[in-house]
Amino acid sequence: MRTELIDPVATEGRPGAPDHRFARWPVLSITGLVAALHLAFSASGQHWIDEVYMLAAGRFHLDWGFADQPPLVPLLAAAMDLLAPGSLLVLRLPAVLATAAAVVVTALIARELGADRRAQVLASGAAATGLWVSTVGHWLTPYTVEPLLWLLITLVLVRWIRLHRAGRDDDRLLLLLGVVVGITVQAKFQVLLLCAVLLAGVALFGPRALLRRPALWGGAGIALLIALPTLLWQAFHGWPQLAMGAVVAGESSLLSGGRAGTAASQLVYAGLAGLFLLSYGLWRLLRSAELRSYRFFGIAFVFLYVFFVATAGRPYYLIGLYGIAMAAGAVGLQRRREAVRARGRTPRLSWTAWPAYALSIALAGSSIVASGGLTSLFGAMxxxxxxxxxxxxxxxxxxxxxxxxxxxxxxxxxxxxxxxxxxxxxxxxxxxxxxxxxxxxxxxxxxxxxxxxxxxxxxxxxxxxxxxxxxxxxxxxxxxxxxxxxxxxxxxxxxxx
CATH class of the missing domain: 3.40.1010 (Cobalt-precorrin-4 Transmethylase; domain 1)
Known part of the structure; x- marks a missing residue:
């Protein structure tokens, strides 16, 4: 792995490097605040209902797979409980780290798309104040870990495409992509649908050069090898995971208000600032010539949104694709700002972002506080x-x-x-x-x-x-x-x- 994958600042000025420096201190400050808040709420309360199931499955029944999920999160729960038996704070550390890391990865995606420091801060701030992630970000569950993994898949793909457009095909990224996909399969199986939709989008809308890279299919082999144990477990037990779709749909009315509730929640969960950036960014992914090479992400977002509504899926299934849309939205605001300044004017409406973000922060903070009440009402203990x-x-x-x-x-x-x-x-x-x-x-x-x-x-x-x-x-x-x-x-x- 090259240094540029580890230290975004070090690539400044190199051929094929991003246009702007990584907004290290602002983004890491936001990340640290997110981690601190979720860590503070991790030590008290009760196990969340899915959290206690992860702990029991991993601590007493650890296997290569489970009927309703892959084994990664139960394995994490077992490891944390072995380190500090009975400690909620230690048990939830992986969830807090995943939630905080998602903020950084969203900023990095924005940077790969051309975001300057200000746009990176806007993207990371939106990622930090999503309502869903604010509520569940300190519970150790598959749907807390999965968004980060989808964001990493997005980051690796976006980076490969940007380098390809600059004339540098770093196919090691495609092998890394296979590793991340394989690990993600061990967390939740929805990533298999994501990969299928992304591949179809690339085939239809480009960049088709990606499909001609042998490393992409080598990465697919790596992903299959990593995922093989849990896939074999499912095969040997009659693929019970396939039957979970009907179970999820049957619970939809109670848990998310049916298809209408899923449709609304998939957007509301982004938070106030996030919903604006997501909506604007999705429009730019689908229409902007600048982002044409990334259009397949917008297509994937729309398809999966409709698919999860039609099948009455869980509203949080789409959280992992918020990052690319928010990043595109932040870059879009930057382009508008640059265009205004190019005409010798001062942007008039840029000040409105900060009150909106202040309200978004207040809503996110309320969600974190409310999460303690949810464990009291619906907690496992x-x-x-x-x-x-x-x-x-x-x-x-x-x-x-x-x-x-x-x-x-x-x-x-x-x-x-x-x-x-x-x-x-x-x-x-x-x-x-x-x-x-x-x-x-x-x-x-x-x-x-x-x-x-x-x-x-x-x-x-x-x-x-x-x-x-x-x-x-x-x-x-x-x-x-x-x-x-x-x-x-x-x-x-x-x-x-």
């Missing part, structure tokens, strides 16, 4: 009640009955909550037929009775001679005895996504 109730319910059962008793939990969030919270106690291994837990396996064959944690035990009644309620608290607790049939045949019938 609500007052530790479900953990304490499960432990006490188990202890109240006769000792002879506990010797061959299993613990089965209705849904994966409650299962992860109990498994993480009850570790170190005498509670037996936690099982659940739901989502990824269903693929962690059933209880041991010697387990003839189970304590079922959940409201609806109807599916277990078909496989146990007796199912009776033993406690009604935060949730219901049922004792299921007289197992009828082996777990190897029962579990596939119970398992669901």
């Amino acid at each position: 609500n007052d530790q009640r479900i953990i304490a109730e499960t432990i006490s319910t188990y202890r109240q059962l006769p000792a002879q009955q506990r010797s061959d008793l299993g613990l089965v939990v209705e849904n994966y969030i409650s299962a992860a909550t109990i498994e993480v919270g009850a570790r170190g106690t005498e509670v037996p291994p936690v099982h659940s037929p739901h989502r990824g837990y269903g693929y962690f396996g059933p209880p041991a064959e010697h387990v003839d009775s189970v304590l079922y944690v959940g409201k609806d035990p109807s599916r277990l009644r078909e496989h146990f001679a007796e199912v009776r309620l033993v406690r009604e608290a935060t949730t219901s607790y049922w004792l299921c005895t007289g197992r009828e049939g082996p777990w190897s045949s029962i579990w596939p019938e119970l398992r669901f996504l």
Whole structure:
């Protein structure tokens, strides 16, 4: 890797170098503030619902893949928990670093497009004040790590294209692209769709010279090699990830207000300043002659926006493409400013950016503060009640009955909550037929009775001679005895996504 990939300032004045110096201190100051704020909110509160699932999957069930996601984030969660068991602050460090790094990468993308220091600051400020990233930026989840990886893919592609236009084909960037794509597949599978759309856009709108570079296909081979373990896991388990599309669509009305909510949220999540830069930048990507070589990014943005709305996907799926549009928008404002000054005038409306950014910062700050309330309302460890109730319910059962008793939990969030919270106690291994837990396996064959944690035990009644309620608290607790049939045949019938 050349020095210019590491130190943007060092390339100033070299052939093929960006037009402007990297706005190091302003951008890094914004980045540091973002990191400090998210770090401050990392140490308190409770696990977010997806966060506790990442921790449980990585700490107790680490594998080459999972039914509903790749293994990278569970692996990170397990590593952080090994360093400092039970520490929210340490657990969330990778998320905070990814959120802060996204600010820097957005500024670098803008610089590659020709942004001066002021435009780089505008782009990085917009990236720092997005509403979605402000809310979730300190939770260790796949959708916190994925945007940075999409931004890195964008940066490498934009840089290769700029160098190609300057007569320098640095194909090592395309090999690096393969590494980043492979790692991203290990975080979330949506990147495969992104790559397909980007390739189609390049084939239709250019630069087609990219497709003729052997290094691009060599990079694709590297990406496949890195992603192969989790792809093989999916293949060996019947590709459960493909069934998750219907699950996500079914949850859309509840989580994001259906297709209309997804359509609005994909834009609102950019924040106030971000939405303006994104909209203007998208228009420039599609129309500007200066950005013609990058037009395929605009096409990809529009296609994926429509696709995620049509399929009722999660609104945050598109976050990783915000950066290129914001960067293009910042460069567009710079071009307008330069054109006005070229006519000997002083830009009249440039002062309006700063009040807009001040309001955007206020909204982003409110989102960070609100994230603590979200974990209190929907967090996985609500007052530790479900953990304490499960432990006490188990202890109240006769000792002879506990010797061959299993613990089965209705849904994966409650299962992860109990498994993480009850570790170190005498509670037996936690099982659940739901989502990824269903693929962690059933209880041991010697387990003839189970304590079922959940409201609806109807599916277990078909496989146990007796199912009776033993406690009604935060949730219901049922004792299921007289197992009828082996777990190897029962579990596939119970398992669901």
